[in-house]
Amino acid sequence: MKREAPIGVAYLVRNAQWRVTTFSLLGITLLMAVIGFYALREYESRSMELAARSLAFAGEPALRFNDKVAMRELIDQVVGPAQIAEIAVFDREGTEWLRYEGPSHGVIDSTARRLERLLINVPATAPMGDGQVTLGRVSLRSDGRTLMRYMIWTGVALLLSITLTAIAVFVYSRRVASSLARPINALASLTRQVRKSRSFEHRAEPSTVLEIDGLADDFNSLLGEMHHQQTLIEAHHDNLRRANESLKRASLHDPLTGLPNRGYLGQHLSEVIACARTQAFQVGLIFIDMDRFKEINDRHGHAAGDALLVELSERLRSSIRDSDFVARFGGDEFVIVISPQGDSLAIERLTERIRVSLDRPVRLPEGHELSVSITMGTAIFPHHADTVAGLIRAADHAMYRAKAMGRGSVVTFTPDVDKLSPDPISPNGGLS
Amino acid sequence: MLADLLIGIVQYTRWPGGASSVQVCVDDRDAPTALAVERRLAEGASTSRRDFTLASRKLNSDSAQGLLDCQVVYFEDARANPRPALLIALANLPILTIGHGEDFCSYGGLFCLTSAPTGWRIQANLDAIARSGLRVNPQLLRLTQRDGVTR
Numbered sequence: 001m002k003r004e005a006p007i008g009v010a011y012l013v014r015n016a017q018w019r020v021t022t023f024s025l026l027g028i029t030l031l032m033a034v035i036g037f038y039a040l041r042e043y044e045s046r047s048m049e050l051a052a053r054s055l056a057f058a059g060e061p062a063l064r065f066n067d068k069v070a071m072r073e074l075i076d077q078v079v080g081p082a083q084i085a086e087i088a089v090f091d092r093e094g095t096e097w098l099r100y101e102g103p104s105h106g107v108i109d110s111t112a113r114r115l116e117r118l119l120i121n122v123p124a125t126a127p128m129g130d131g132q133v134t135l136g137r138v139s140l141r142s143d144g145r146t147l148m149r150y151m152i153w154t155g156v157a158l159l160l161s162i163t164l165t166a167i168a169v170f171v172y173s174r175r176v177a178s179s180l181a182r183p184i185n186a187l188a189s190l191t192r193q194v195r196k197s198r199s200f201e202h203r204a205e206p207s208t209v210l211e212i213d214g215l216a217d218d219f220n221s222l223l224g225e226m227h228h229q230q231t232l233i234e235a236h237h238d239n240l241r242r243a244n245e246s247l248k249r250a251s252l253h254d255p256l257t258g259l260p261n262r263g264y265l266g267q268h269l270s271e272v273i274a275c276a277r278t279q280a281f282q283v284g285l286i287f288i289d290m291d292r293f294k295e296i297n298d299r300h301g302h303a304a305g306d307a308l309l310v311e312l313s314e315r316l317r318s319s320i321r322d323s324d325f326v327a328r329f330g331g332d333e334f335v336i337v338i339s340p341q342g343d344s345l346a347i348e349r350l351t352e353r354i355r356v357s358l359d360r361p362v363r364l365p366e367g368h369e370l371s372v373s374i375t376m377g378t379a380i381f382p383h384h385a386d387t388v389a390g391l392i393r394a395a396d397h398a399m400y401r402a403k404a405m406g407r408g409s410v411v412t413f414t415p416d417v418d419k420l421s422p423d424p425i426s427p428n429g430g431l432s
Numbered sequence: 433m434l435a436d437l438l439i440g441i442v443q444y445t446r447w448p449g450g451a452s453s454v455q456v457c458v459d460d461r462d463a464p465t466a467l468a469v470e471r472r473l474a475e476g477a478s479t480s481r482r483d484f485t486l487a488s489r490k491l492n493s494d495s496a497q498g499l500l501d502c503q504v505v506y507f508e509d510a511r512a513n514p515r516p517a518l519l520i521a522l523a524n525l526p527i528l529t530i531g532h533g534e535d536f537c538s539y540g541g542l543f544c545l546t547s548a549p550t551g552w553r554i555q556a557n558l559d560a561i562a563r564s565g566l567r568v569n570p571q572l573l574r575l576t577q578r579d580g581v582t583r
Contacts (some may be wrong), residue, residue, distance in 0.1 A: 061575045064440045066551055070575050 001201055009184070010177030017169045025165055029158045040150050041119060048142050051082045056126040056138045063089060063136050068098055075100050085113050086123070091136040098192075102143060109143065115151070116144025123327035142420040154324035183207035187219060200227035254328040256306060259315035264328035267337055269388045272339045273381055283381040284342030285335065286351065287395035288316070289372040291407040293332035304364045310371060315357040319350065335392065344412070347378050351410050375402045434545075435468040437552055438506060441530060441543055442484075444569035447503055449527050453483040459549035460488035465508055496521040507531035507541070514539050526565045536555070543576070 055078055062071040075087055079102060089101040104110050125139040187204055194200060200223050204216035252264040260268065269285075276283050290312060297305040309332065316326045316334060325337040338346050354374070361369040377399025387389040394413040402411035442454055458466045466486055473484050489498055491507060494517035499505055504580060505522065507515070510531030519540040522529055529541045536544040537557040548551050556576040561568055 058571060058574075059446065060567070061440070061571045064443070065437060065554065065575065067553075069550055182440060 003253045008177070010173060010182045013180070015174035016170060018166070018171050021165045022162070023167055025158075025161060028160070029154070031428040033154045033158075036150065036154065039072060044126060044146060045120060047165045048084070048120075048140060049126065051084060052126035052138050054078070054144075055087070055140070056128040058240055059089065059138065060128050060135060063091065063097065071098050074195050076077065081147055083143050084140050085116070086141040087138065088123075088140070089136060089138045091130070097136060100219075108148075109145075112144035114129070115148055116142055119144075136228075144385060151216040180209060180212070183209065187212075187216060190219075191413065192372055194223065198230075200224075200230055257310050257328050259313050259317070259334075260325065260327040262327065262329050265325075265329065265337070266388060267335055268325050268327075269391070272337060272428075273386075273388055273391070274337065276342075276381060279340070280432065281340045282342045282383070283340075283391070284347040284350075284368050284381050285340035285381070285391050285395045286338070286347060287329070287379075287392070287399040288334040288336065288354075289375050289399055289403070290332035291375055292325045296370065300364060300366075300368065300370075304366070304368070308362055308370065308372065311362045312358075312374070316354065319353045320356050321350075324350070335395070342380060344380065347412075351376055351378070373408045375399055375407055377412045377413065378410065380389075384413040394414070433552070434465065435472040436460075437554070438465075438469060438504070438530065438546065439472060441482075441554070441572065442504060443526070444572040445528055446567040447512075448565050448567075451503060453485060454503045455485045455487050455501060456504040456506065457487045457489045457499060458506050459491045459508050462488075462503070462506075462508040464508065488508060491515065491518065494518050494521060498527060499527065500525070502527060504528045504530065507536065510536040510541065523560060524563050524565075528564075529560075 019031070055074070055142050058078075058247055059074050062068070062074060063277050071089065078084065078098070087098075087104045087187060088096055091097040104113065120142070123139040123141045125137055127134050128136045128138055183205065190202055190204055194202060194289045203223065204221050207216055252267075254261045260385055269283075272283055288374040290308070293305065293308070296308060296358075308329075313326070313334065316336065320336060321338075323339060325338075325339075327335050329335045336350065338350060354376075358372050358374065361371040377395045377397065379385060379390050379391055379394035379398060384394045398411045398413040402409045405411060438456070442456070447454075456469065458469070466488060469484075470486060487502065489505075490504065491499075491505070494515070496518065499522065503526075503578075505527055506530065511533035514531075514533075514535055516539040519529065519536075523540050528543070528544065530543045531537075531541045532545050534544055534546060534555060537555055537560070540557065540560050542557055542560050544555050544557070546555065554572075554576045556568070556573055558573070561573075
């Protein structure tokens with residue numbers, strides 16, 4: 001469907017007023033013109049009749065004595081002021097005795113005469129005689145100048161009043177239109193402003209036009225509601241964001257020690273390896289297993305085990321560099337990712353630091369002091385494995401090898417280590 | 433034509449006392465005029481209810497004696513024979529005198545007829561008309577006063 005171009009309020013108002021006023025003006029003028037025309041026609045006929053009578057009276061002897069010269073002289077006297085265009089005198093037998101036609105100057109006169117012929121079809125006639133016997137009759141026609149003048153003036157008056165009306169309509173409609181359009185435009189610009197800046201504090205001005213005032217009120221209450229809604233949404237959004245953050249944190253961290261969990265480790269390690277692949281640096285991995293954790297748990301209780309894990313994770317965290325990463329892999333197992341300089345030297349230094357940090361015994365909640373011993377297996381990307389799972393597996397294997405060699409030792413992955421134990425990780429799943 | 437003129441002038445004239453019949457006296461040697469007037473009257477040329485009668489008189493005397501019962505006296509031969517003595521005798525009497533030639537009015541006639549290319553023209557002696565006591569329709573007098581002719 002084709003949409004029509006919208007029309008301004010000013011145009012609507014002007015159009016409506018213009019139509020009404022023009023219609024009524026035309027109606028009134030037409031009525032007045034018709035009435036005036038009939039009155040004028042009556043007047044014109046009467047005055048012509050009177051002229052005919054006086055001409056008949058004065059011209060009777062001329063007709064009686066057949067004196068056409070005298071009649072012409074008489075006619076010349078009468079014709080000027082009476083505005084007569086045409087005179088015909090008929091004798092007793094009805095044949096035309098004398099005819100006079102006034103001179104016609106130019107288009108205006110001939111137009112006026114044609115108009116007169118059109119409007120007054122019968123010429124004014126008067127009998128000539130002494131009252132008993134008729135000698136003849138005289139008939140005459142007006143030159144129509146009065147009629148035409150009337151018509152011209154009527155036209156001019158109509159034109160003038162239409163012009164005045166047009167001016168009045170223009171001025172008035174502009175005033176009305178501005179009192180309508182201004183508040184509407186203000187509302188529209190307010191709407192744009194609210195939309196653009198999302199600030200719902202602005203309010204629409206009250207208007208003198210009832211409907212627009214109502215609209216402004218409704219608009220204001222709508223703005224108020226939207227403002228309220230907006231604050232609610234913002235609060236809700238904040239809550240959601242916070243919940244989301246804590247949820248994310250919970251999903252990536254171990255609740256007991258606060259260290260990244262196994263999932264986070266996988267994520268971090270794959271990012272680091274992808275980075276190491278493109279930038280060609282080495283990534284070191286240390287797999288740590290606490291020695292005799294099950295025994296400690298059985299002897300001192302789970303609370304002591306937990307405290308031990310927390311203390312261990314704290315010491316591990318303080319031993320690593322800022323760029324390194326430590327995660328609780330599960331149970332009493334921890335993994336440290338060393339990047340970007342994860343070469344054997346860096347691994348050696350770190351294992352040494354960890355060993356030193358564990359020299360100090362751990363104090364349990366109930367007062368016992370325990371010395372902690374761990375076994376570590378290490379592997380390096382890309383020398384020992386070039387995938388996430390492969391690297392972890394390699395370090396894990398190295399750790400088992402170290403356990404076999406004796407608790408508290410450190411073993412770096414070697415290919416023959418691989419044959420020692422088949423695959424301890426895959427049953428646990430998770431890493432790929 | 434001449435008869436019409438005569439009848440017309442009579443139509444516009446009123447005699448003192450409101451005479452209801454008009455006697456038109458014609459020279460007894462002027463039979464053609466009498467005949468013409470008679471015929472026009474018979475044809476209905478008169479537009480008045482007044483009775484017209486025609487009488488033939490001898491107009492060669494200088495006395496008005498034989499003409500006192502006439503309301504109109506028509507002088508057919510006034511141009512050749514103006515008869516000023518008779519006209520003076522008829523002055524001050526309510527008798528309408530009509531003759532030919534401007535001289536007729538100069539000698540005291542009331543209306544004088546002159547021939548013009550368009551037909552007859554009528555001239556009037558206003559003084560004589562005033563003295564005669566006749567009332568002549570001003571429109572007729574107006575008709576006689578053209579071209580500044582006053583007598």
